Amino acid sequence: MEIRQRTSLFAIVAAFILAGCKFAVGMNSGSMAVVSSGLDSLLDVFMSAMNFLAIGKSIQPPDRTHHYGHGKVENLAAVTQSFVILCTGGIIIFKSAQKFLANEEISYSILDAGVMALSLIFSFVISRRLNRVGKDTDSGALKADALHYASDLYSNSAAITAMILTYYTGMIFFDLLFAGIVGIIIISSARKILKSGILGLMDSPIPxxxxxxxxxxxxxxxxxxxxxxxxxxxxxxxxxxxxxxxxxxxxxxxxxxxxxxxxxxxxxxxxxxxxxxxxxxxxxxxxxxxxxxxxxxxxxx
Missing domain, CATH: 3.30.70.1350 (Cation efflux protein, cytoplasmic domain)
Structure with missing residues (x-):
């Protein structure tokens, strides 16, 4: 297994653990900001898994039906991922508005804050590793993955800020506001990934x-x-x-x-x-x- 695949596999395992922790915290507290951050981490699992498969295919040598190799599989994976991410960002914004209208109660604990702080550190480590290997190997798939994990830093920060403000003010408005911000961040990162993937498929020149x-x-x-x-x-x-x-x-x-x-x-x-x-x-x-x-x-x- 080459370094790009090992790095992608590392990201899958880490994102899966993060998603499970966030969902547990979000369901326990009722926080839409934490649940949306959990959905974002679940997306990371999906993205990294798709990248793992795409990289495995792209490293195959040229054959009788693909004279220039299989490199564009990475670009195709990036485009597919971006559409799924766009939809998820829209769902988060919709659910935030729906929960705001329902005026549901939210409660937090020290454990909730600890899990979110830990996820912030995890996201930073994963993003740095993906970005480093992506640059070293010039892998479009890993660079796209690193970009999404970098956006997790903002979504996790938004979730933690929402928890603090909601805890001290008792107003769920802050939680839902920051959940909406997370949705916008996700949509923004999807747009960048989509642009990168399309340029690759359209034979854009080298940097x-x-x-x-x-x-x-x-x-x-x-x-x-x-x-x-x-x-x-x-x-x-x-x-x-x-x-x-x-x-x-x-x-x-x-x-x-x-x-x-x-x-x-x-x-x-x-x-x-x-x-x-x-x-x-x-x-x-x-x-x-x-x-x-x-x-x-x-x-x-």
Whole structure:
């Protein structure tokens, strides 16, 4: 089991424990803010489980029916998750309004506050780990998961604030208000995940930071390279696909030109992980005689 799968499995177990604790506290106290936070954690279980399956599929090598691999499964999982999360956020807001109109009583205990404080710490730890591994492996699924767990920090903080205000004022308005805020936070995080997933499915280019690193590598090329043009890129899960036209000195033999492009591909792949590079060779634009004495590239080498 690779590190992305292990990290996703860790998130599933932690979120399941958190969801159980929150539901127990919420049902005991009648707090809609705590119950909504529990629903949010239950969503985390669903998201992490889907990511676990999606990552397992995405790491499979290319086959006869998927020549570019299965990386887009991660993007598809992110889009599916976002719609479920959007619906859950709407349900929380609706239930909060319904409970406010019913004017139901809410009661808290020290145990309730302790469980919510513990869940706040858990959410922070899980979010940091997912985000770190997501960046290290460039996994869209883990980054989306980390974003949702980060929103849990706000939802848990909102639930704790609601508990304190309701306990000291006796007004259930605060509990229901913060439950609604949790619902809005969930919807907001779903929107970001949806955007990220759709961009991946629509072959959006690689991030600017990676493109800058790529151009720095290409910028260090010297004779017999005259530069590049028609650079294109796209993402598929955590894999990056790049192709461009490489201008080479006209006096090169085909075998030498091939070796040169092969060396450039290896240089790029060694510096940028999970990168597939395709280079099309073209003769350089200088119309000089094909000798060392007159070659413009050879003179500047």
């Amino acid at each position: 600017k930071s990676i493109e800058k690193e790529l151009m720095e590598i290409i910028g260090r090329l010297s004779y017999p390279c005259a530069g590049i043009h028609k650079l294109r890129s796209r993402l598929s899960g955590n894999r990056k696909y790049v192709d461009f036209h490489l201008l080479l000195c006209r006096k090169l033999l085909i075998l030498d030109a091939h070796e040169q492009t092969k060396k450039i591909e290896q240089e790029i792949k060694s510096k940028i992980p999970a990168m597939d590079v395709l280079i099309h060779m073209e003769p350089c634009p200088y119309k000089c005689e094909l000798t060392d004495a007159t070659c413009m590239l050879a003179k500047t080498a």
